[in-house]
Amino acid sequence: MYVLGIDGGGTKTVGVIADEYGKIAAHQTVGATNQNGVDRNKVESELINLFSSLKEQNESAFSNLSVVFAGMSGVDRPDAKAVMEKMISTMVPNDTKIVVDNDGVNALYSGTFGAPGIVQIAGTGSITFGINSNGERGRVGGWGYLIDDEGSGYDLGKEALHAIFKEYDGRGKKTVLTESILRHFNISLPPELIHIIYQVGKSREVISPLSRYVAEAADHHDEVAKEIIHHAGRKIGKSISSLAQQLFNAEETVPVVLVGGVFNRSDLVIPAIELALKDQKVQTTLLKPKLPPVGGAVIKAIQSKNAAVQDGFEEAFLSMG
Template structure:
C-alpha cells in the first residue's frame, strides 16, 4: 500500500481570489528543483519562480539533508517570485527514495512542520510521470544513472518494474552503458587489440593508459556507480553515433529498456496500443540514440504507443497540481 501523506499545517488559508499558489518539487540523487506557480480558475498554471539545491534523496543523503535541500529550493523559488512571505496552498514533493512508506511519512511530517504549504504531499518521483500525463493508462520510464519504470492501468492501480540498483539491475541505464564501454575497453587493452575510438576516449576520460591503471582507479574510487555512469555520454555522443561498438551498446540498452516496459505492460494487462509512455532521465534525451532505438524496438515488439519526452521533471508535477483533486491513495501491485 502506498499512501501519499497529507498533513495540514497550522497556516491560515491563503487568498485564492487570484488563483492557487502551488509548489512543485522534484528531488533526486543529484539535485533538487522547485517551481512556484499559480493555478488559475481554468486549471492552467503560470510559473512565478524557480529554485534549486543539492541532492534530496533521503535514502542517499539522510532525512535531515533531504529536508534542508528541499527547503532551500523552495526558499529560492519563492524569493525569485517575490512571495517568500506568502503561504502556498498546496505542495507536491516528488522525491526519489520514498517508495518505502515510513520514509515518506517522516519526510512529509518534517516538511509540513516547516510550513511550506497548507497541504503537503510527498510521493515517489515516479508517480508524476503517470499521474500528470493526462492519460488514464500510461507507463513512465526513467533512465538516468539507474533505470526504473512505473505503470498505471485503467483501474488506477500502479506497479513498478526495475529500480534494482547497479548490483542486480539498472539495465539500459547510464551505469549499464558506462559498464559496457568499460568492459569493451578493458577487454581490448588486455587482449592487445588495436584500440578503437571508443577505447581511446574511455582511456582519456579516465586518465589511464593501461588496463592495470583502470583497475587501480576502480579499486580506489569512493563512488564506483557515478564513475562508471560518467562514461555513458561518450557512447551517446553524436560523434560516436556510427561507431560499431557504440551502436551495439546503444541497441542493447534500448532492448533492455523495452523489456522493462513490456514486462510491466504484460503484468498489468495494459493494451500495447494507445497507451502513453513518458520518458525521463539523461539517457533518454531527445537527441539520444537510445531514445531513437527504443522507439524502433517498441515498434518491433508490437507497441503502438505515444512517446513523450519529459525534459523538465517538474512539469508533470505541475500537471498533477493542476488537477482538481490529487490522488489520496495509490495502490501499488505486489
C-alpha cells in the first residue's frame, strides 16, 4: 500500500510517498502553500510541481496511491479546506482517498506515531494542539503575535526589547541584552530601535530572530535573560496543562511533543515548563519528535485507511528520507 503524506506551510511544502513499513518511494519539496499568505494560483502551481515531480520519480507508486493526507497550514476555514481538497483531487488517480487537515496533526504524530497526545509548537509563533483517544481535538493559543503567541520566538524577542528599554529608562535591571541587540542592528542607543521595530508589516520578522540573544545572555548568567526564559517556559507549561485538562483524564500521562526553534535550547526552557505542569498537577511525558513533520503526515495517511504502521517504520523512513 502506498500513501502520500504532505506537510504544507508558509515557507515550504514537503511531500513523501511511502508504504506502511516506512519505505520511501518518492519525495519532493516545493514552495509555500498556506492560503493565508499565498495567492491561490500560486498554491495550485506549487502543488502541480509537487505532484508532477513525485509521479516522475516513481510513476508506479504514484498510480497506486491509496490515500493522500495533506496536513496544511491555512485550512482551518471550511472554504479553504474545500479549495485544497478540490485542487488535490485533480492531481491524483480518481480512486485515491483525499484527507485535508491542520498541519498540527503532522507535528503531533511525528512524535507519538499516531497515538493521542499534545503537540506544543513554539517557533516564530506558538500554538498548543491535541487529540485524545476519542478523536476529540482542542487547541490553546496561536491567536497571532499581536494578541498571543506566548512562549514563541517573537515573544522572547519582544520581552528582550522590553527589558532593554526598561534599563534605558532606569526602570529595570541592567542586562547584556542591550549590548547584543544594539550590535545586531549596528546602532548606538535604544531609541534608534524604534524606527526599525515599527516598520509597517515588518515587526514580527524583525523581532523574532532576537530570541537567540536571550539564550546567549542566559548562558552568560544574565538575570534578566534567565527571567525572560523562565516566564516563557511557564507560559508554555500553562498552555499545555490547560489543554491537557480539557482533553485528557487526570490519571492519564499525556505525551507532549515539543516542536519549534524555541526548543533548540530545551535545557533552558524545559525546567520552567515542568514547574508549571507540576503546579497544575498534570502528568506528561515531554518528547522531541523522532520524525520530520511529513513523517507524521504519512502515518496519518496510513491510519486513514484503517491500516497500521509496521515495525521498523522509523528506521526505514529516516534511512531513506
